[in-house]
Amino acid sequence: MSEIIIYTVITLSALGAVAAVVLFFIAKKFKVYEDPRIDQVEELLPAANCGGCGFPGCRAFAEAMVKADDISEFNCPVGGNDTMAAIATALGKELQEKEPQIAVIRCNGTPEHRKRTTKYEGASSCSVAHNLYTGETNCAYGCLSEGDCVVVCDFDAIYMDEATGLPVVKDNCVACGACITACPRNIIELRNRGKKERRIFISCINKDKGAPAKKACSVACIGCGKCVKECPFDAITLENNLAYIDYEKCKLCRKCVPVCPTNAIHELNFPPRKAKPAAPKAEKETTAPKADAADNKPKQDNNSTN
Amino acid sequence: MIEHDGIIVSSSPTKAKVRILNQSACISCQMKGNCNLSDMKEKFIDVKTMGKTYAENDKVTIIGTETMGFKALFYGYMLPFLILLFTVILLTLLKIPELTVGLIGLSTLIPYYIGLKLFHKKIENKFSFYLKNR
Amino acid sequence: MSQLKNFSKGFIKDNAVFVQLLGLCPTLAVTSSAENGLGMGLATTFVLVMANIVVSLVKNQIPDKVRIPSFIVIIASFVTIVDLSMAGFLPTLHASLGIFIPLIVVNCLVLGRAEAFASKNNIGSSAIDGLGMGLGFAFALTLLGAVRELLGAGSIFGLDIPIFPVTDKGAPITMLIFVLAPGAFIVLGYLIAIINQLKKS
Amino acid sequence: MEIFAIVISAILVNNIVLMQFLGICPFMGVSKKLSTAVGMTGAVTFVMVLATIVTYLIQTYVLEPLSIGYLQTISFILVIAAFVQMVEIVLKKVSPPLYQALGVFLPLITTNCAIMGVALLTIQNSYNLMEGIIFAISSAIGFGIAIILFAGIREHLDLMGVPKGMRGTPIALVAAGILAMAFMGFSGLV
Amino acid sequence: MNRLLTVSPSPHVKGHDSVRSIMYGVVISLIPALGVAVYFFGLDALKLTLIAVIASVIFEWLIHKFILKERPASAFDGSAIITGMLLAFNVPSNLPVWMLVVGALVAVGVGKMSFGGLGKNIFNPALVGRVFMLISWPVEMTTWPANRFHLTDGYTGATPLGMIKEGIGNGKTVSELMDQVPTALDFFVGNMSGSLGEISALAILIGGIYMLMRKIITWHAPISIFGTVFIFSAIMHTINPEMYPAPLFHLLTGGLFIGAIYMATDMVTSPMTGKGQIIFGVGIGVITMLIRYWGAYPEGVSFAILIMNATVPIINRYTKPQRFGEEVNNG
Amino acid sequence: MAKRESTFGNMVITLFAVTFIASATLGGIYELTKEPIRRALQAKKEASIKKVLPEFDKMKSFKVLYEEAGDSLEFNEAYLNGEHIGTAIETYTDNGFSGRFKIMVGFLPDGTINNTAVLEHKETPGLGDKMDASKSDFSDQFKGLEPTKPNLTVKKDGGKVDAITAATITSRAFCDAIERANKALETKGGTK
Amino acid sequence: MLKTFKIGGVHPEENKLSAGAAIEQLPLPDTVSIPVAQHIGAPAKVLVKRNDKVKVGTIIAESGGFVSANIHSSVSGVVQKIDNVYDASGYRRQAVIIKVEGDEWEESIDQSTDVKKEITLSQKEIIDQVNAMGVVGLGGATFPTHVKLMVPDGKKAEVLLINGVECEPYLTADHRLMLEKGHEMMIGIRILMKALGIVKAAIGIENNKPDAIKTLQKISVEYPGIDIVSLKVKYPQGGEKQLIKAVINREVPSGKLPIEVGAVVQNVGTAFAVYEAVQKSKPLIERIVTVTGKSVSKPSNLLVRIGTPVSKLIEAAGGLPDDTGKVVSGGPMMGKALNDLEAPVTKGTSGVLIFADKEAHRKAYDACIRCGKCITACPMGLEPFLLMSYAEQQMWKEAEDDKIMDCIECGSCSFTCPSYRPLLDYIRLGKSNVSQIIRSRKQ
Numbered sequence A: 001m002s003e004i005i006i007y008t009v010i011t012l013s014a015l016g017a018v019a020a021v022v023l024f025f026i027a028k029k030f031k032v033y034e035d036p037r038i039d040q041v042e043e044l045l046p047a048a049n050c051g052g053c054g055f056p057g058c059r060a061f062a063e064a065m066v067k068a069d070d071i072s073e074f075n076c077p078v079g080g081n082d083t084m085a086a087i088a089t090a091l092g093k094e095l096q097e098k099e100p101q102i103a104v105i106r107c108n109g110t111p112e113h114r115k116r117t118t119k120y121e122g123a124s125s126c127s128v129a130h131n132l133y134t135g136e137t138n139c140a141y142g143c144l145s146e147g148d149c150v151v152v153c154d155f156d157a158i159y160m161d162e163a164t165g166l167p168v169v170k171d172n173c174v175a176c177g178a179c180i181t182a183c184p185r186n187i188i189e190l191r192n193r194g195k196k197e198r199r200i201f202i203s204c205i206n207k208d209k210g211a212p213a214k215k216a217c218s219v220a221c222i223g224c225g226k227c228v229k230e231c232p233f234d235a236i237t238l239e240n241n242l243a244y245i246d247y248e249k250c251k252l253c254r255k256c257v258p259v260c261p262t263n264a265i266h267e268l269n270f271p272p273r274k275a276k277p278a279a280p281k282a283e284k285e286t287t288a289p290k291a292d293a294a295d296n297k298p299k300q301d302n303n304s305t306n
Numbered sequence B: 001m002i003e004h005d006g007i008i009v010s011s012s013p014t015k016a017k018v019r020i021l022n023q024s025a026c027i028s029c030q031m032k033g034n035c036n037l038s039d040m041k042e043k044f045i046d047v048k049t050m051g052k053t054y055a056e057n058d059k060v061t062i063i064g065t066e067t068m069g070f071k072a073l074f075y076g077y078m079l080p081f082l083i084l085l086f087t088v089i090l091l092t093l094l095k096i097p098e099l100t101v102g103l104i105g106l107s108t109l110i111p112y113y114i115g116l117k118l119f120h121k122k123i124e125n126k127f128s129f130y131l132k133n134r
Numbered sequence C: 001m002s003q004l005k006n007f008s009k010g011f012i013k014d015n016a017v018f019v020q021l022l023g024l025c026p027t028l029a030v031t032s033s034a035e036n037g038l039g040m041g042l043a044t045t046f047v048l049v050m051a052n053i054v055v056s057l058v059k060n061q062i063p064d065k066v067r068i069p070s071f072i073v074i075i076a077s078f079v080t081i082v083d084l085s086m087a088g089f090l091p092t093l094h095a096s097l098g099i100f101i102p103l104i105v106v107n108c109l110v111l112g113r114a115e116a117f118a119s120k121n122n123i124g125s126s127a128i129d130g131l132g133m134g135l136g137f138a139f140a141l142t143l144l145g146a147v148r149e150l151l152g153a154g155s156i157f158g159l160d161i162p163i164f165p166v167t168d169k170g171a172p173i174t175m176l177i178f179v180l181a182p183g184a185f186i187v188l189g190y191l192i193a194i195i196n197q198l199k200k201s
Numbered sequence D: 001m002e003i004f005a006i007v008i009s010a011i012l013v014n015n016i017v018l019m020q021f022l023g024i025c026p027f028m029g030v031s032k033k034l035s036t037a038v039g040m041t042g043a044v045t046f047v048m049v050l051a052t053i054v055t056y057l058i059q060t061y062v063l064e065p066l067s068i069g070y071l072q073t074i075s076f077i078l079v080i081a082a083f084v085q086m087v088e089i090v091l092k093k094v095s096p097p098l099y100q101a102l103g104v105f106l107p108l109i110t111t112n113c114a115i116m117g118v119a120l121l122t123i124q125n126s127y128n129l130m131e132g133i134i135f136a137i138s139s140a141i142g143f144g145i146a147i148i149l150f151a152g153i154r155e156h157l158d159l160m161g162v163p164k165g166m167r168g169t170p171i172a173l174v175a176a177g178i179l180a181m182a183f184m185g186f187s188g189l190v
Numbered sequence E: 001m002n003r004l005l006t007v008s009p010s011p012h013v014k015g016h017d018s019v020r021s022i023m024y025g026v027v028i029s030l031i032p033a034l035g036v037a038v039y040f041f042g043l044d045a046l047k048l049t050l051i052a053v054i055a056s057v058i059f060e061w062l063i064h065k066f067i068l069k070e071r072p073a074s075a076f077d078g079s080a081i082i083t084g085m086l087l088a089f090n091v092p093s094n095l096p097v098w099m100l101v102v103g104a105l106v107a108v109g110v111g112k113m114s115f116g117g118l119g120k121n122i123f124n125p126a127l128v129g130r131v132f133m134l135i136s137w138p139v140e141m142t143t144w145p146a147n148r149f150h151l152t153d154g155y156t157g158a159t160p161l162g163m164i165k166e167g168i169g170n171g172k173t174v175s176e177l178m179d180q181v182p183t184a185l186d187f188f189v190g191n192m193s194g195s196l197g198e199i200s201a202l203a204i205l206i207g208g209i210y211m212l213m214r215k216i217i218t219w220h221a222p223i224s225i226f227g228t229v230f231i232f233s234a235i236m237h238t239i240n241p242e243m244y245p246a247p248l249f250h251l252l253t254g255g256l257f258i259g260a261i262y263m264a265t266d267m268v269t270s271p272m273t274g275k276g277q278i279i280f281g282v283g284i285g286v287i288t289m290l291i292r293y294w295g296a297y298p299e300g301v302s303f304a305i306l307i308m309n310a311t312v313p314i315i316n317r318y319t320k321p322q323r324f325g326e327e328v329n330n331g
Numbered sequence F: 001m002a003k004r005e006s007t008f009g010n011m012v013i014t015l016f017a018v019t020f021i022a023s024a025t026l027g028g029i030y031e032l033t034k035e036p037i038r039r040a041l042q043a044k045k046e047a048s049i050k051k052v053l054p055e056f057d058k059m060k061s062f063k064v065l066y067e068e069a070g071d072s073l074e075f076n077e078a079y080l081n082g083e084h085i086g087t088a089i090e091t092y093t094d095n096g097f098s099g100r101f102k103i104m105v106g107f108l109p110d111g112t113i114n115n116t117a118v119l120e121h122k123e124t125p126g127l128g129d130k131m132d133a134s135k136s137d138f139s140d141q142f143k144g145l146e147p148t149k150p151n152l153t154v155k156k157d158g159g160k161v162d163a164i165t166a167a168t169i170t171s172r173a174f175c176d177a178i179e180r181a182n183k184a185l186e187t188k189g190g191t192k
Numbered sequence G: 001m002l003k004t005f006k007i008g009g010v011h012p013e014e015n016k017l018s019a020g021a022a023i024e025q026l027p028l029p030d031t032v033s034i035p036v037a038q039h040i041g042a043p044a045k046v047l048v049k050r051n052d053k054v055k056v057g058t059i060i061a062e063s064g065g066f067v068s069a070n071i072h073s074s075v076s077g078v079v080q081k082i083d084n085v086y087d088a089s090g091y092r093r094q095a096v097i098i099k100v101e102g103d104e105w106e107e108s109i110d111q112s113t114d115v116k117k118e119i120t121l122s123q124k125e126i127i128d129q130v131n132a133m134g135v136v137g138l139g140g141a142t143f144p145t146h147v148k149l150m151v152p153d154g155k156k157a158e159v160l161l162i163n164g165v166e167c168e169p170y171l172t173a174d175h176r177l178m179l180e181k182g183h184e185m186m187i188g189i190r191i192l193m194k195a196l197g198i199v200k201a202a203i204g205i206e207n208n209k210p211d212a213i214k215t216l217q218k219i220s221v222e223y224p225g226i227d228i229v230s231l232k233v234k235y236p237q238g239g240e241k242q243l244i245k246a247v248i249n250r251e252v253p254s255g256k257l258p259i260e261v262g263a264v265v266q267n268v269g270t271a272f273a274v275y276e277a278v279q280k281s282k283p284l285i286e287r288i289v290t291v292t293g294k295s296v297s298k299p300s301n302l303l304v305r306i307g308t309p310v311s312k313l314i315e316a317a318g319g320l321p322d323d324t325g326k327v328v329s330g331g332p333m334m335g336k337a338l339n340d341l342e343a344p345v346t347k348g349t350s351g352v353l354i355f356a357d358k359e360a361h362r363k364a365y366d367a368c369i370r371c372g373k374c375i376t377a378c379p380m381g382l383e384p385f386l387l388m389s390y391a392e393q394q395m396w397k398e399a400e401d402d403k404i405m406d407c408i409e410c411g412s413c414s415f416t417c418p419s420y421r422p423l424l425d426y427i428r429l430g431k432s433n434v435s436q437i438i439r440s441r442k443q
């Protein structure tokens, strides 16, 4: 039955030859050269497919990075610097170190600080409430406490503190920015994580003049400008009755914190101040000791919550 | 309306070449990066830019109309299919042997595609996309 | 990557069926019993291992542009080998797996591994990779087959498991649907859900 | 009547996706767009018929006369891979805009399994050429019905918000299972 | 005043309908059918119904509480009761209890809760349960006990549809077979064998009218189903009266009534607009008759409804309501 | 990695080489497995013939055209010591629940049924597949029967056959297949 | 068969508790705060400063654009400050706060109560006068009336529809106005007709106000060209597109204005305000406000100076009941819940509605059961359940394609939903996002 083998060989070889020709053209026309480095880079990525990088999925991001000459503009918020560094080495490309960032909540309107004046009962969505009115308090800028930011976080990095009615960002925030887009009041901001997770920022975005602001919320920034004067590094600016600390310039010296008459400036993860219990912030420090679960000032109190 | 995300590869005032990331059935398949069997992962689309220039690596969305898609489908697949089917049925009814029927049927595609090539210009005018920044 | 890790990743973490959702057609079609599942799984494993070995052997001899057709030929040859040997030595299993044996050729798992792994690694690793992935696939098919067989026929690998009431004549009253088409979809759906859950915790 | 039986069987009773489990990958990955699903059906029909004709001819006029039927698998896969891609190349060559429009409109058809399956079934059921073609068309329609229904279901599921654990493939599989269950009502139709 | 004012978006008043009132309305409307079932099949009917209802409610509660981990309130909103009742109404009165419990688990667990619970499912849960049972246990699901008043030979154990299908399959003619099946009046009041709740068109009709009056359902789906079945069977009957029984027979037998009035009207799984519901109903009618005439099953309503359930998203997409100012008719 | 260039020549040569080796191997394997496959098929058929007929030592197979269907059935005449001891007929029916199935029916020279065996079927597992002797005793009732009309009709239709529960369709079809074999046997001229 | 619109609509309980209460003048408050944004369109620009003295009718803020309106002082006194105060919008917005001193009116205003019948001004003068007197629509949308009177080129007004429907439950201000100021209103309508250059007008009134229908029918013989059309009770018949459909059976195309079908719609109160503005040169400084609610001891219809704090109105109606849970400015279907009872009455305030705590709350909502009742209820033929899902999932494109912008925010959908879904809450959110998108696309 060797003729079967002969037929086999003839047929298949003929097919093979035909296929070779056809596929040669295919290969020529559809050059789908897949850079093997794409796979490597994809391996390095966290595979969260969150879109935080601005690409539809990790692989697309990997492709873009492999193709780009300069990857310093790219950033995977989930993987962070380590990942980006690894990718940079893998690709032999330059990488500009990105300060790791984290979301902060610029509102401290807990019920003690900000009297509830009404009770909101619409759809439980900040956007809906924001569309409707100032919210349950008289502050037209502050957090509405319906948790739109919590819903959109893919990383379970933000939760609503029942007691304060304010969201709390946990350390595992990857700075993807989803909550920032979700918040109708633009309360959330990304800031550098700072040395040892230390951060200082104005925990208020109320642009009203001092009196109504203060009336609505006892810890509102009243735009008095004391901190601006105090800051040795010119990191603080004042605009529309509201101070803002530039995190690039801020050296975390903590000088501004005690001068604020309304305690609107927040310091996070600093060791407790020595002596001088008179410093306004100290009171807070004691009511929210680092050791136990967040209470008064819990929303930035990452360490204690996880 | 069909929308497709893509990235500009090159751009001139009249035309831009856009690489589209293929959202094929394989989008959910994790092996897609390695599977070449019949899936081309990228396509390059020429789009009229209407005077706008785009920078390389710009993320854009390609927009076409659904009717255009169906038209393309018709010319690309359905019409040759109908011709083929018609030929095969006709020849079968004429009691022509199967082998001949099959071969003739397949070979109707050759003149069809030659025809398509001849109408190249006409077709080109029918299918054009435009771009939107993402 | 250590060889062990290389081998084991195909089992749960990267399981072809449960995680990567590859080759769902044979998975659904042939798993009406644990035996069929295992048979198909092993057949695929064989093809996978052999193809991986051969591909990694010849990888440097093959120009890029005919890589895929060459791989296809190699894979198809092994599939044919499996097909022929099964027909010769395991005729009943061969009959119940039907056209899904030749369809191993188009299982993206096989080509995918050849492309992604074997064409870049040495023979040893390639063989182990193929074995890991293949056994993971076989494991998934067997599990699915076992669940379906248990619910649908009251047995696993043909061994009666008395979980169902029996008729007067002693035959168990099983849930037929599980050995039929809908059962395949439903059981696989829930298995994937459960495995997702397990992976999370 | 025979032809009628083939059609009903391939579309309803032995629906290629729901009962024969061919082409599950594209079925699971279908886009939410109905128009895309319809378009895909059209393209699949053409490709399936083409593949069926070619493989039928190879089988009947090459492999069988030479009694090398065992080369079925290898020759079918080569022929299908080459032929299907050839159509695309030709299309790209003769009319780039058309080709591009299709590229944007259709997600590429990775239905190797269904195409190969239909080719094999045509041989297995010993259909003649005409029957094979009709079987291929009907199978494609069966595929189309399944993915068109699923395009709608997918969109519905996305909008309604399925429980986290079931989201994605699991619920799609369960829905497919229920649909398969419903299609069992057609059994005995032919 | 020291209470805080409530602030909410308009409207500030709410109509009377609630999910609960609708669901319990359906439960009430099912009572006549339950009564008929008990009358003809004895306390078995009541027992099965209670078991199915309790099982459905408990499964829903458990799944809510332990798997979905949500507020488990929805178990008691009445929808699970309907699912349980309709499930029981669709089985023979001598079905082993454990099968019914498994059926309820499938109905609620697979058919409803996997999709997220009330409102999110695509397929009618009771029918998912029923078809699951039918395919799993074809013997038990298709051996009907004779009802208490029909002990004469010809009628036992088979539904009229089953008998006709069987007979025609054996080459008998309709007129020969018609002697063996009960009269139209029997069909109407429910004096025949069949599933628990489907037998009496009269009782179901009463329930249906009650629901129509309370605006729980609309006429579109049921009427279009009846109409399609009527026309379809009238045509076939005219073509060959010896192969295809008269329209009235098809209307009154099998699950057509319960299907059309209770299952095709389930708001969750049927189209939203009247137009859509008519298309839905016509589809159900056609598929039902296809299966009844030419399929292996004597009855096809359940399958038909499930298949059409799958088409609902598409129907909805193409049957948008008439928009105000869309087709301007300024006469 | 010193990969080969993708020149046209290289490509053709490579592919040719690959297919050449593949085809040679396959041819070899085919030769190797041909015998086992043939034997397996043969064994299957023989097993079923053995099952439906008494001991025999010689067999003659031929096809017989069965006029009514325009189709041929395969007859296997068995001989023991040269004496014709029965005929095993491979018959089929299209009335199965899922279409055609094939069975083997053994007739003794006197025309009675010796036994039956299922060759190939798509009937529902758990229901129709009970016609297989290994799954239920349904097929036992045909042993030694005269292939008369009532003997080949299910009880429901007034005959004597106990149908498989919930699978009357399969049962009827089974009878139909036997009947077909019987008719063929009779028309062939009662080779007894 | 009584006329009504065809698709959608609901029947909330009417609760017209104050229907029998004659209009009373509310005493002057101590201070008023008059917001500068009381109308649709650009806010007015403040003309006064602190300590300026003003009289009743003194212009204190000037129209800020074409679609805008003048604002006049409603009291005499001294401007205390210009500050942000809460108004019905729920946000603090700019207002002129005036301390009341006496009740001194601008001389130009004719304070007499006699009915002045003949219309002496020309078409153009009427429009100018309406503009100068700051008349805006009093039916709720507060659209500057003079804009509506200037029919765009190429369009032609054929019929003036007067909206006396008052389909909102509880509210009776328009009802009382029609009963008590019939003649003035009719003259106002004649003025409007002259301004528009048309001879046909119709007043649409739901037949739950038979006395108003009868009264107006009786006097309408004196005013040629004005029909009284009684309509079947159905909410939201007062929506202008619905009213046009009901009375003249024309459908305003999607996204278009009534003038497209030759109609102009004005509220009865607007007609009265136009009368006063044109015949008496009296700016829009007061309006009728219904103060009502099941727990209110004395449901009333009050004639109130613009800028009076809502709390004063409540006092006049018997004081704020102890169990008050919610106070709404406007009707129960479309009104806005107030977060501050010191919010001033504005030109758009048609009622103050007080809900006891037990009526004030919404129930928790569940998943949509796809009953389609919201579709049946929607007078615009929309699919509220779908629009809500789109808004929840931020699918703005789909929302736009499904005509979210056609929603008139009538609330029938939320009212009817058996699952208590906050449909309109989300649709509003969707509308604001989609309209932003549309606007950005136009640029």
Ligand SMILES: Cc1cc2nc3c(=O)[nH]c(=O)nc-3n(C[C@@H](O)[C@H](O)[C@H](O)COP(=O)(O)O)c2cc1C
Residues within 6 Å of the ligand: C176, C180, D184, E134, E135, E136, E138, E139, E142, E296, E297, F097, F098, F123, F124, F125, F127, F128, F129, F163, F164, F165, F166, F167, F168, F169, F170, F171
């Ligand atoms: C899933 C399923 C599979 C079935 N398979 C078969 C089968 O293989 N053979 C058969 O005769 N009937 C089959 N049936 C149909 C029988 O269950 C049905 O009862 C048949 O129509 C005849 O009924 P009878 O035996 O009570 O007369 C099947 C039914 C179902 C639900």
Ligand SMILES: Cc1cc2nc3c(=O)[nH]c(=O)nc-3n(C[C@H](O)[C@H](O)[C@H](O)COP(=O)(O)O)c2cc1C
Residues within 6 Å of the ligand: G040, G139, G140, G141, G142, G143, G147, G148, G149, G150, G151, G152, G239, G240, G241, G257, G258, G259, G263, G264, G265
């Ligand atoms: C930008 C804009 C332009 C308008 N132009 C006119 C107009 O020219 N003529 C007119 O009769 N109404 C005009 N209107 C008024 C509307 O038709 C309508 O009366 C107003 O928005 C309030 O209606 P509502 O209370 O039913 O919501 C305009 C409205 C807007 C927002």
Ligand SMILES: Cc1cc2nc3c(=O)[nH]c(=O)nc-3n(C[C@H](O)[C@H](O)[C@H](O)COP(=O)(O)O)c2cc1C
Residues within 6 Å of the ligand: G136, G137, G138, G139, G140, G141, G142, G143, G163, G164, G165, G166, G167, G168, G236, G237, G238, G239, G240, G241, G265, G266, G267, G268, G270, G271, G334, G408, G409, G410
């Ligand atoms: C849902 C809805 C209900 C309305 N109901 C009334 C009403 O009852 N009476 C009324 O005068 N205007 C009502 N309006 C306002 C009218 O649409 C329209 O704006 C007004 O009649 C125009 O007249 P104006 O400009 O004089 O206010 C309603 C509007 C909407 C959207």
Ligand SMILES: Cc1cc2nc3c(=O)[nH]c(=O)nc-3n(C[C@H](O)[C@H](O)[C@H](O)CO)c2cc1C
Residues within 6 Å of the ligand: E022, E023, E026, E079, E080, E082, E083, E084, E086, E112, E117, E118, E119, E120, E121, E123, E124, E125, E126, E127, E216, E217, E262, E263, E264, E265, E266, E267, E268, E269
């Ligand atoms: C008119 C009406 C009919 C219903 N019919 C069914 C039914 O056939 N089957 C069922 O499981 N539930 C039915 N339900 C209950 C409920 O809608 C159903 O369980 C949902 O599908 C669950 O999401 C019905 C409810 C109503 C109001």
Ligand code: SF4
Residues within 6 Å of the ligand: A103, A152, A153, A154, A155, A156, A157, A158, A169, A172, A173, A174, A175, A176, A177, A178, A179, A180
């Ligand atoms: S959503 Fe916000 S909290 Fe969550 S990871 Fe992103 S930036 Fe951090």
Ligand code: SF4
Residues within 6 Å of the ligand: A105, A126, A142, A143, A144, A145, A146, A147, A148, A149, A150, A167, A182, A183, A184, A185, A186, A187, A188
């Ligand atoms: S921070 Fe913003 S989004 Fe988050 S709860 Fe507060 S208002 Fe809502």
Ligand code: SF4
Residues within 6 Å of the ligand: G377, G378, G379, G380, G381, G382, G383, G384, G406, G407, G408, G409, G410, G411, G412, G413, G414, G423, G424, G427
């Ligand atoms: S509020 Fe909008 S969507 Fe709801 S019923 Fe009214 S018009 Fe329709």
Ligand code: SF4
Residues within 6 Å of the ligand: G367, G368, G369, G370, G371, G372, G373, G374, G375, G384, G385, G416, G417, G418, G419, G420, G421, G423
């Ligand atoms: S009324 Fe409510 S439950 Fe019904 S369809 Fe609309 S949103 Fe869904």
Ligand code: FES
Residues within 6 Å of the ligand: C022, C023, C024, C025, C026, C106, C107, C108, D021, D022, D023, D024, D025, D026, D110, D111, D112, D113, D114
């Ligand atoms: S399509 Fe069949 S395995 Fe993917």
